[in-house]
Amino acid sequence: MSSNGTDLTIGFVSSSVAVLLFGSNFVPLKKYDTGDGMFLQWVLCAAIWLIAVVVNLILHCPKFWPFAMVGGCIWATGNIAVVPIIKTIGLGLGILIWGSFNTLTGWASSRFGWFGMDAEEVAKPVLNYVGAGLSVVSAFIFLFIKSEIPNNMRSVDTTPLMTDHVINNTQDSCPDCSWVDKLSTTQQRTVGCSLAVISGILYGSTFVPIIYIKDHSKRNDSIYAGASQYGFLSGVLWAIATCCWLIANHDLSAVVSFPIITAGPGFIAAMWGVFIFKEIQGLHNYLLMIFAFFIILTGALCTAFSKI
Template sequence: MALSGLLPALLSAVAFGLQYVPVKKYKIYDGTTFQWFMCSGILFVGVSVALLHGDLQYSVPPSVVMGGGIWALSNFAVLPLVKLLGIGLGFSLYHFQNMIVGYLVGRNGLFGLPRLQPAFAGSLYVCDLGCLLVLVSFVGLLLVEGRGSDSEKEKEPGPAPSVHGKGQLDQIEEQHEEEVALDRNLRLLESSGFSAFAVEVEDDEQAPHSPDAAPPEAETERRKTWRKVALGVLLAMVAGSLTGVQSVPATLYGLEHPEYPTTAVFFPQCLGAWFASTGIYLLYGGIARLRRKPVLHAVIRPAMLSGFLWAVGFIFMIQGIHELGFAVGYTLDAVGPIIIASIMSMCWFKEISGRRQLMIYWSAEALQLLGVILITAFSKQ
């Protein structure tokens, strides 16, 4: 496997794995304004790179712009998904779908992409085994219980939120105490480079009932639970699938125009992400206005810095896919950030401790590494 392809894939994994570290200790509230600030940072880097490389002379293909919009939509869909299923199960299902869709698209040459070529007869079955090992490793990571960082967050609280049309936090607390109390439970989890949001919501339904209170109807509760699970699984499948195909238009455009540099698709992708996130924010803000709800704003500079890192990761990802092919390149860039972020979670933030937890964690990481080696070593580019 050419170093020219592996090196960009590695750099992309590092950038995607680090992208949410700048906002780890800050509240993102409902995530809507956070994503808009983040995508503004993405667009800033996109315009800067286009000006430096002279990429504005090339056309802005609508398909690539749509690819950026698909990423923004899938990224935003993770918020309700994790609310419904929780961080562990929600992100695992999301990554399952993202990983398998990206691999199958390149493996079978869907949407007009070149098919993954075997290094020798039957070697693609070994690649399939590698993909299966990576998926099994996600199950292992689901069993790892991080101890969190609530005490750290309390010591270093984020700045008070600003609200569109209001300048004083006390006005929010007086008029919207319930919303502020709920938003206090929201935080970001830097578990991968392909997802933006995670949520910690206290489950009021699990609070003990007073003896005088009537017990809830078991059947009704079961139906509500199954509806939540079904909706969460559906969102995981949709969000993971969208993420798995969001870079297909950019890859196809690069194949159709080999005379263009790989950065030619970068600005259109960034523009699409910003355009979609702006539409989401305007729609959300309009609905909130009609319902007389506050639009809480997240921190600006850390969110934009996260966008900078995502943009850098996407540049290297496109270069890696160009050199290695979609199946291998995307798989490396889907699994690599999870490894990077998990290592940071354990070594830097100390969120994984205990012999049993560490054994499960390192076993899962070993499966991921073995799976990636099998995919890259037994395919031909």
């Protein structure tokens, strides 16, 4: 197999692993009461940092550029909204929406060279445009899918061992509930969809500092000259899935990997939402979801073939 063929194989295999892991990443959150998500954010980032350290050691500790940490800040900002999104519109629908807007932002910044990055070229640009466009179309279809969030986040036995007599009857009936739990159904859907869109745009901007460093590492007059092409330790690593994504970026280029990896996890997450958590129900919602999946699949295939 030629070198180019080997790179493509590694890129697509890495993309597949990333899709599977990204689509299942937040499944554990469905089994626990995560409150407003701030403690979860700290634990999640700590776990990601540990994986990043291990990967960095495997790569013999290439020089670290602080600018890459900006990508981590962008990712963490978008990730703050994960718990409210899952609580309001569900795991499946949340990832589907933010994945689609992630696709648009990440693809466009790479394809057109935004933020000082080098514009990436593909062999068949029309197919690439069609693939990215279909991923965006799927996002708007997902907005019309209604999700039902079962109220089973808390343990069945919630009776405290000791209770105090309540003198003030006007006290909040649910003092431990987060602000998300107090929203009406309409407010939850509005907030959830809006946060998913914002998170998707932020997620799509996560790799900008890393790609910027990689692009400028090839220029002798740049301060990033000679920087590692595998700049993993950036604070943005999303454990193994993100490592696979960065490998796919290297072997396929971001303009190809973004539409595939950002759209694909939605399918995995939706399967969790349909068969395990029962978030999406009803023939109308099923038909919309299947139609959107076909659009995603077509878009991913168009994007993949645009590189060949």
